[in-house]
Amino acid sequence: MVLAESVPPPAPPPPPPEPIPAARRDVAGLRKGLAATRGGFIARLSALFQGTKAIDPALLQHMEEVMLSSDVGPKTTHAILERLRESLARNELADADAVWAALRAEATRILGIGGGAIRPTTRPAVVLMVGVNGAGKTTTIGKLATRYGALGKKVLLAAGDTFRAAAVQQLEVWGKRVGADVIKGKEGADPGAVAFDATTRAREAGVDLLFIDTAGRLHTKVPLMDEIKKVRKTIAKAMDGAPHETLLVVDATNGQNALAQAALFKEALDLTGIVLTKLDGTAKGGVVLGICDELKVPVRYVGLGERAEDLREFHAEDFVEALFGKADEEPAAA
Numbered sequence: 001m002v003l004a005e006s007v008p009p010p011a012p013p014p015p016p017p018e019p020i021p022a023a024r025r026d027v028a029g030l031r032k033g034l035a036a037t038r039g040g041f042i043a044r045l046s047a048l049f050q051g052t053k054a055i056d057p058a059l060l061q062h063m064e065e066v067m068l069s070s071d072v073g074p075k076t077t078h079a080i081l082e083r084l085r086e087s088l089a090r091n092e093l094a095d096a097d098a099v100w101a102a103l104r105a106e107a108t109r110i111l112g113i114g115g116g117a118i119r120p121t122t123r124p125a126v127v128l129m130v131g132v133n134g135a136g137k138t139t140t141i142g143k144l145a146t147r148y149g150a151l152g153k154k155v156l157l158a159a160g161d162t163f164r165a166a167a168v169q170q171l172e173v174w175g176k177r178v179g180a181d182v183i184k185g186k187e188g189a190d191p192g193a194v195a196f197d198a199t200t201r202a203r204e205a206g207v208d209l210l211f212i213d214t215a216g217r218l219h220t221k222v223p224l225m226d227e228i229k230k231v232r233k234t235i236a237k238a239m240d241g242a243p244h245e246t247l248l249v250v251d252a253t254n255g256q257n258a259l260a261q262a263a264l265f266k267e268a269l270d271l272t273g274i275v276l277t278k279l280d281g282t283a284k285g286g287v288v289l290g291i292c293d294e295l296k297v298p299v300r301y302v303g304l305g306e307r308a309e310d311l312r313e314f315h316a317e318d319f320v321e322a323l324f325g326k327a328d329e330e331p332a333a334a
Helices: 027-033 035-049 057-069 073-087 096-111 137-150 165-178 193-207 221-239 255-266 288-297 316-324
Strands: 125-130 155-161 182-183 209-214 245-251 273-276 299-303 311-313
Touching: 027 035, 027 316, 035 057, 035 096, 035 193, 035 316, 057 073, 057 288, 073 096, 073 288, 096 316, 125 137, 125 255, 137 155, 137 165, 137 209, 137 245, 137 299, 137 311, 155 165, 155 193, 155 288, 155 311, 165 182, 182 193, 193 221, 209 221, 209 299, 245 255, 255 288, 273 288, 288 316
Parallel strands: 125 209, 125 245, 155 182, 155 209, 245 273, 273 299
Antiparallel strands: 299 311
């Protein structure tokens, strides 16, 4: 009698990751980081209300001029002002403070569509980072790796920008700094193959988070956008359900061009969030309103400086308070 071979039981699934604690809220620090936008967009809006007693359609027209010139975008500007005009017609805006409060409420409504930090619900959580050249993808990956490494998470990095040796080297520097391995291929290698290998390695090694860098690509170049679609499909072949996050890194100093970039990337990929970098160096912070309003893609992080801790988890209420709060107000850190 031939005995049937015993089949070993399947390996148990990895345990769910530990929850990520909420980041410390720091509205005062956020306000300092948004000084350029507060000194531009917000200061110009505030000036319209100085000494204003009568609230009439002319004030809203001046607000429209400021918002359009501050890269909020025509569609979003129109939507906000239409709501204010309706409130004005119902005699709900009695004075300048009421108009300002209504404007803040509109901003909170637009920005409060979701977002916040990556909170993995599976192991590994695969995060695909995309964007144009110079937006800050690789640096953002390094900052995120620092953040999650400090929380005790095991992180793996993938150098999917195989066409720029400097990008691979930059990622390796971050990897050494945070104690994370970096998966890379030869220069000019197929980025999809690197992503597939990294995803497979992440599963085998039981890491918590895998961040995959990609080559910066002009959003207007169809072949390059097709390539990133293939990379995404390749990741899904390596792990069902991956990538779990696809984050678009956008340079806030690009203003309305940043909105155009985001629109085309959303069309090509299933974006789960935006990382808005270099907000500390621009008066065009109003673009965040246009991105959230027109694309319905939440902002997940904002970059307010060079340090790893300057990549802040995005909270709509804190952002609006930091942006629209009066200069003589000193919000306490929470």
